[in-house]
Amino acid sequence: xxxxxxxxxxxxxxxxxxxxxxxxxxxxxxxxxxxxxxxxxxxxxxxxxxxxxxxxxxxxxxxxxxxxxxxxxxxxxxxxxxxxxxxxxxxxxxxxxxxxxxxxxxxxxxxxxxxxxxxxxxxxxxxxxxxxxxxxxxxxxxxxxxxxxxxxxxxxxxxxxxxxxxxxxxxxxxxxxxxx
Numbered sequence: 001x002x003x004x005x006x007x008x009x010x011x012x013x014x015x016x017x018x019x020x021x022x023x024x025x026x027x028x029x030x031x032x033x034x035x036x037x038x039x040x041x042x043x044x045x046x047x048x049x050x051x052x053x054x055x056x057x058x059x060x061x062x063x064x065x066x067x068x069x070x071x072x073x074x075x076x077x078x079x080x081x082x083x084x085x086x087x088x089x090x091x092x093x094x095x096x097x098x099x100x101x102x103x104x105x106x107x108x109x110x111x112x113x114x115x116x117x118x119x120x121x122x123x124x125x126x127x128x129x130x131x132x133x134x135x136x137x138x139x140x141x142x143x144x145x146x147x148x149x150x151x152x153x154x155x156x157x158x159x160x161x162x163x164x165x166x167x168x169x170x171x172x173x174x175x176x177x178x179x180x
Contacts, residue, residue: 005030011089012082018093019086024169027086031079038075042068087165095174103161110154 004026011017045068049061088098 001026001030008082008086012085015085015088015098017089018173019089020093020173021090021170024086024090027082031083035075038068038072042072087169090169093173094168094171096168096171100164100168103164106161107158110158113154 004023007019007023008027008030011019042065045061045065049065052061084101084104087101087104091098091100
Protein backbone atom coordinates (compact mmCIF):
# COMPACT_ATOMS: atom_id res chain seq x y z
CA UNK A 1 0.00 0.00 0.00
CA UNK A 2 2.72 2.45 0.95
CA UNK A 3 4.64 1.80 -2.27
CA UNK A 4 1.51 2.37 -4.38
CA UNK A 5 0.71 5.57 -2.50
CA UNK A 6 4.28 6.83 -2.94
CA UNK A 7 4.02 6.05 -6.65
CA UNK A 8 0.75 7.99 -6.76
CA UNK A 9 2.58 11.14 -5.68
CA UNK A 10 5.82 10.45 -7.59
CA UNK A 11 3.92 10.00 -10.86
CA UNK A 12 1.53 12.89 -10.27
CA UNK A 13 2.19 14.33 -13.75
CA UNK A 14 2.78 11.07 -15.59
CA UNK A 15 -0.03 10.90 -18.12
CA UNK A 16 1.74 8.42 -20.42
CA UNK A 17 2.34 5.31 -18.31
CA UNK A 18 0.04 2.65 -16.92
CA UNK A 19 -1.32 1.90 -13.44
CA UNK A 20 -2.60 -1.46 -12.29
CA UNK A 21 -5.86 -2.05 -10.46
CA UNK A 22 -4.04 -2.43 -7.14
CA UNK A 23 -1.99 0.75 -7.65
CA UNK A 24 -5.18 2.67 -8.37
CA UNK A 25 -7.21 1.35 -5.44
CA UNK A 26 -4.39 1.60 -2.88
CA UNK A 27 -3.97 5.26 -3.79
CA UNK A 28 -7.74 5.78 -3.54
CA UNK A 29 -7.72 4.15 -0.10
CA UNK A 30 -4.80 6.32 1.05
CA UNK A 31 -6.56 9.48 -0.11
CA UNK A 32 -9.82 8.45 1.55
CA UNK A 33 -8.08 7.75 4.87
CA UNK A 34 -6.28 11.11 4.85
CA UNK A 35 -9.47 12.92 3.80
CA UNK A 36 -11.46 11.28 6.62
CA UNK A 37 -8.82 12.31 9.16
CA UNK A 38 -8.91 15.90 7.88
CA UNK A 39 -12.72 15.94 8.00
CA UNK A 40 -12.65 14.66 11.60
CA UNK A 41 -10.21 17.43 12.53
CA UNK A 42 -12.48 19.97 10.83
CA UNK A 43 -15.53 18.67 12.70
CA UNK A 44 -13.62 18.87 15.98
CA UNK A 45 -12.67 22.46 15.18
CA UNK A 46 -16.31 23.34 14.39
CA UNK A 47 -17.40 21.71 17.65
CA UNK A 48 -14.78 23.63 19.61
CA UNK A 49 -15.87 26.86 17.99
CA UNK A 50 -19.51 26.29 18.92
CA UNK A 51 -18.51 25.44 22.53
CA UNK A 52 -16.24 28.49 22.83
CA UNK A 53 -18.98 30.83 21.60
CA UNK A 54 -20.58 30.43 25.01
CA UNK A 55 -17.37 31.24 26.89
CA UNK A 56 -16.46 34.28 24.80
CA UNK A 57 -13.15 32.81 23.60
CA UNK A 58 -14.18 32.30 20.03
CA UNK A 59 -11.15 34.01 18.41
CA UNK A 60 -8.80 31.04 18.77
CA UNK A 61 -11.49 28.58 17.72
CA UNK A 62 -12.36 30.67 14.67
CA UNK A 63 -8.71 30.81 13.61
CA UNK A 64 -8.46 27.03 14.07
CA UNK A 65 -11.57 26.49 11.93
CA UNK A 66 -10.22 28.76 9.18
CA UNK A 67 -6.86 26.95 9.22
CA UNK A 68 -8.53 23.52 9.04
CA UNK A 69 -10.81 24.57 6.18
CA UNK A 70 -7.81 25.99 4.30
CA UNK A 71 -5.77 22.82 4.88
CA UNK A 72 -8.64 20.68 3.60
CA UNK A 73 -9.16 22.93 0.56
CA UNK A 74 -5.44 22.80 -0.27
CA UNK A 75 -5.53 19.00 0.14
CA UNK A 76 -8.44 18.72 -2.31
CA UNK A 77 -6.74 21.02 -4.82
CA UNK A 78 -3.49 19.07 -4.52
CA UNK A 79 -5.35 15.86 -5.41
CA UNK A 80 -6.85 17.11 -8.68
CA UNK A 81 -3.92 16.54 -11.06
CA UNK A 82 -2.61 13.30 -9.48
CA UNK A 83 -6.13 11.81 -9.54
CA UNK A 84 -6.60 12.70 -13.20
CA UNK A 85 -3.14 11.31 -14.00
CA UNK A 86 -3.73 7.97 -12.25
CA UNK A 87 -7.17 7.64 -13.82
CA UNK A 88 -5.66 8.19 -17.29
CA UNK A 89 -2.94 5.63 -16.55
CA UNK A 90 -5.56 3.19 -15.22
CA UNK A 91 -7.72 3.59 -18.32
CA UNK A 92 -4.71 3.06 -20.55
CA UNK A 93 -3.77 -0.08 -18.60
CA UNK A 94 -7.31 -1.44 -19.01
CA UNK A 95 -7.22 -0.78 -22.76
CA UNK A 96 -9.67 2.15 -22.68
CA UNK A 97 -9.13 5.52 -24.27
CA UNK A 98 -7.75 8.06 -21.78
CA UNK A 99 -10.18 10.59 -23.26
CA UNK A 100 -12.93 8.97 -21.18
CA UNK A 101 -11.50 10.83 -18.20
CA UNK A 102 -13.04 14.01 -19.62
CA UNK A 103 -16.30 12.71 -18.17
CA UNK A 104 -14.90 13.82 -14.80
CA UNK A 105 -15.97 17.34 -15.74
CA UNK A 106 -19.66 16.41 -15.71
CA UNK A 107 -19.90 15.38 -12.02
CA UNK A 108 -17.89 18.48 -11.13
CA UNK A 109 -20.21 20.85 -12.98
CA UNK A 110 -23.50 19.37 -11.71
CA UNK A 111 -23.22 20.72 -8.13
CA UNK A 112 -22.02 24.08 -9.45
CA UNK A 113 -25.06 24.24 -11.74
CA UNK A 114 -27.41 23.27 -8.91
CA UNK A 115 -26.08 25.82 -6.45
CA UNK A 116 -25.96 28.65 -8.99
CA UNK A 117 -29.51 28.06 -10.24
CA UNK A 118 -30.88 27.89 -6.72
CA UNK A 119 -29.05 31.11 -5.88
CA UNK A 120 -30.58 32.87 -8.89
CA UNK A 121 -34.07 31.65 -8.03
CA UNK A 122 -33.67 32.65 -4.38
CA UNK A 123 -32.57 36.14 -5.38
CA UNK A 124 -35.53 36.40 -7.78
CA UNK A 125 -37.96 35.38 -5.05
CA UNK A 126 -36.43 37.83 -2.56
CA UNK A 127 -36.60 40.68 -5.10
CA UNK A 128 -40.32 40.20 -5.75
CA UNK A 129 -41.20 42.77 -3.12
CA UNK A 130 -43.62 42.80 -0.27
CA UNK A 131 -46.85 42.34 -2.22
CA UNK A 132 -48.17 38.99 -3.35
CA UNK A 133 -48.22 38.53 -7.10
CA UNK A 134 -49.88 35.27 -8.14
CA UNK A 135 -48.26 35.30 -11.59
CA UNK A 136 -44.78 35.46 -10.05
CA UNK A 137 -45.71 32.74 -7.60
CA UNK A 138 -46.80 30.49 -10.46
CA UNK A 139 -43.64 31.35 -12.41
CA UNK A 140 -41.39 30.50 -9.49
CA UNK A 141 -43.19 27.27 -8.63
CA UNK A 142 -43.00 26.15 -12.28
CA UNK A 143 -39.36 27.15 -12.47
CA UNK A 144 -38.57 25.35 -9.23
CA UNK A 145 -40.30 22.20 -10.48
CA UNK A 146 -38.32 22.35 -13.71
CA UNK A 147 -35.06 22.85 -11.85
CA UNK A 148 -35.81 19.98 -9.50
CA UNK A 149 -36.47 17.73 -12.51
CA UNK A 150 -33.26 18.92 -14.19
CA UNK A 151 -31.37 18.24 -10.96
CA UNK A 152 -32.83 14.72 -10.80
CA UNK A 153 -31.83 14.02 -14.41
CA UNK A 154 -28.33 15.40 -13.76
CA UNK A 155 -28.11 13.26 -10.64
CA UNK A 156 -28.96 10.16 -12.66
CA UNK A 157 -26.31 11.11 -15.25
CA UNK A 158 -23.81 11.69 -12.44
CA UNK A 159 -24.65 8.28 -10.96
CA UNK A 160 -24.17 6.60 -14.35
CA UNK A 161 -20.79 8.26 -14.85
CA UNK A 162 -19.73 7.19 -11.36
CA UNK A 163 -20.69 3.59 -12.13
CA UNK A 164 -18.74 3.78 -15.41
CA UNK A 165 -15.61 5.02 -13.60
CA UNK A 166 -15.99 2.36 -10.93
CA UNK A 167 -16.31 -0.46 -13.47
CA UNK A 168 -13.49 0.94 -15.61
CA UNK A 169 -11.21 1.06 -12.59
CA UNK A 170 -11.86 -2.64 -11.93
CA UNK A 171 -11.06 -3.83 -15.44
CA UNK A 172 -8.04 -6.12 -15.63
CA UNK A 173 -4.84 -5.16 -17.36
CA UNK A 174 -5.21 -5.60 -21.09
CA UNK A 175 -2.57 -7.87 -22.48
CA UNK A 176 -0.74 -6.38 -25.43
CA UNK A 177 -0.55 -8.49 -28.55
CA UNK A 178 2.94 -9.69 -29.35
CA UNK A 179 3.62 -9.49 -33.07
CA UNK A 180 6.04 -11.93 -34.57
